[in-house]
Amino acid sequence: MSRTSASRAVTAAGLLLALGATAACSTGRQSGSGSGADQVAPVTGRISITYLQKQGDQEYFVGEAAGAKAKAAELGVDLKVVNLGNDANKTVSEVQSAIAQKSNGLIIVVPDPAVGPQVAQAARDAKVALLTSDDQICANGPDPSACAKENLVPRIGFSGQQMGGEVGKRAAEEFKKAGWNPAETRTISAWKQDVTVCGDRVKAAKDAFGATVGGVQNIDVATDNTPTGAQDRIAATVTANPAVKHWVVWGCNDENVQGGVTALANAGFKAEDVIGVGLGAYLACKDWNGGKPSGMKAALFINGKDVGALAVQTMVDRLKNGKDFPAEAFAPTRMVDAATWKDAGVNCG
Numbered sequence: 001m002s003r004t005s006a007s008r009a010v011t012a013a014g015l016l017l018a019l020g021a022t023a024a025c026s027t028g029r030q031s032g033s034g035s036g037a038d039q040v041a042p043v044t045g046r047i048s049i050t051y052l053q054k055q056g057d058q059e060y061f062v063g064e065a066a067g068a069k070a071k072a073a074e075l076g077v078d079l080k081v082v083n084l085g086n087d088a089n090k091t092v093s094e095v096q097s098a099i100a101q102k103s104n105g106l107i108i109v110v111p112d113p114a115v116g117p118q119v120a121q122a123a124r125d126a127k128v129a130l131l132t133s134d135d136q137i138c139a140n141g142p143d144p145s146a147c148a149k150e151n152l153v154p155r156i157g158f159s160g161q162q163m164g165g166e167v168g169k170r171a172a173e174e175f176k177k178a179g180w181n182p183a184e185t186r187t188i189s190a191w192k193q194d195v196t197v198c199g200d201r202v203k204a205a206k207d208a209f210g211a212t213v214g215g216v217q218n219i220d221v222a223t224d225n226t227p228t229g230a231q232d233r234i235a236a237t238v239t240a241n242p243a244v245k246h247w248v249v250w251g252c253n254d255e256n257v258q259g260g261v262t263a264l265a266n267a268g269f270k271a272e273d274v275i276g277v278g279l280g281a282y283l284a285c286k287d288w289n290g291g292k293p294s295g296m297k298a299a300l301f302i303n304g305k306d307v308g309a310l311a312v313q314t315m316v317d318r319l320k321n322g323k324d325f326p327a328e329a330f331a332p333t334r335m336v337d338a339a340t341w342k343d344a345g346v347n348c349g
Helices: 003-018 059-075 088-100 113-126 160-178 196-212 227-239 254-266 284-289 304-321
Strands: 048-054 078-085 105-109 129-133 155-157 185-191 217-222 246-251 274-280 296-302 328-330 333-336
Touching (some): 048 088, 048 304, 059 078, 059 105, 059 304, 088 113, 113 129, 160 274, 160 296, 185 196, 185 227, 227 246, 227 254, 254 284, 274 284
Parallel strands (some): 048 105, 129 155, 155 328, 246 274
8 A cells, every 4th residue: 555545544544433423323324325315305494505615715616605605695595615625634524513503405525535435424314415516526435436326426517528628629729730749749637636527637638639639648747736736746747858849738727737837937948839728717817817928828717606506506406396416417618718718707816
């Protein structure tokens, strides 16, 4: 077992102990069954929902919270938004707190998918509806990618395959426009490699790019999905490949691509030698706002407000009307660049 695997195993074990009191009240049902929403009775009074988000101060999640709040106000339900940061232990304690405060439904974006079984068990035991947004969790295992479909908690967000495919296609278009020699070019795929939706996005980007562009080698770069983390890792990758003249960068989110574009600029690469295709557009637009040439050539605009609103609507439909959760529901996306991002409504903070 690697150091990372051992650390996650210890974390998961600690979280399981933290939920011991909740698990002791189990209904005796087998773990799994997704969110356990079949045990949740319709709410006849005023509905109370708690939205728990990782990285709640990130631009995308700020927008997601705003969309959720607006939809809750429109529907006349109570909504509390909690910023979990990147703390897996806080995830467990805040879930317990929301249940103790009589929330009828929980919507969650987990900092670490390893907490999935503990979160699902707590919601199931309390007969509280559970829905995820953005990232998947598994009700009976720490790794959503290894989870049976029936044990995945219902999710509201975006299609990783669709998003990654759009990114890869746009990167291929920019590559052909640039006229670069494939042998002198590398693609960088940057993402946090234990996040399932990130893997889906990156794989789809590789496949879409490779479907129309041949002969370009790819380098996978493991990051923490932050701009500084991606910048450090990609800077090391660039240093290790001094013969490469042109770089194409994509990743799980805008943070990875922004970090890569910055690392390449710091290494002396001009904007015309870099193709960055972001995913989110909330950081990409900052490069375009100044009007100067940038290696960030385009970005797929994903609007957090749409996801937050859809998640709240889906939860209310379940709690008020008994409507089953969909396994997944997706919000729309749009590719933007320096010429189109303002008309698309991108919020550049």
